[in-house]
Amino acid sequence: MNKPKILRPEECQPAHAIWFDRKKYVTVNFKVQKPKDVRVDIQPDKVILCCKNDTDDVFYNELHLYDKIQIHDSRERVYDRHINFLLRKMKPDCQWPRLQKDSGKPSWISVDFDNWRDWENEEDDGKEEFDKYMDMMQEMASGNKGKTPDMGDLSDSD
Numbered sequence: 001m002n003k004p005k006i007l008r009p010e011e012c013q014p015a016h017a018i019w020f021d022r023k024k025y026v027t028v029n030f031k032v033q034k035p036k037d038v039r040v041d042i043q044p045d046k047v048i049l050c051c052k053n054d055t056d057d058v059f060y061n062e063l064h065l066y067d068k069i070q071i072h073d074s075r076e077r078v079y080d081r082h083i084n085f086l087l088r089k090m091k092p093d094c095q096w097p098r099l100q101k102d103s104g105k106p107s108w109i110s111v112d113f114d115n116w117r118d119w120e121n122e123e124d125d126g127k128e129e130f131d132k133y134m135d136m137m138q139e140m141a142s143g144n145k146g147k148t149p150d151m152g153d154l155s156d157s158d
Contacts, residue, residue: 006050014059014106015030017108026087034053037052040083042074045069046065048062063099065100066097066099068089070089
């Protein structure tokens, strides 16, 4: 079952990526406006993304990951303004100090400080929280206003 390789297009640029670490997962969001022609290749040690945006700019990202992931329990979702990757770590409870194996930091990768948190305060692996968040984002993207989500637990003051 060999998937066709995704070749780097001649004229392309990397999509800006923000990422955060959890005990069992690493989450990466590639910021692309109205992504289309999305092609993804998730390998145990590498992730490749190739797509176009609403103005036909071509984006190509190849990430050689800090550590191995479980490809059958990792997935991507395409949204209106970004492409989200949820990558399950091969070694849970192993903190990733960076996203890529190489210690050099490309300018297109940054830490998602809004979602970063210390593991001591993390009560579960974050998957349930992630799924609720993604479901809420999907509803918002589809225009389904529905009931306003309860965000009372986000407040710092009680």
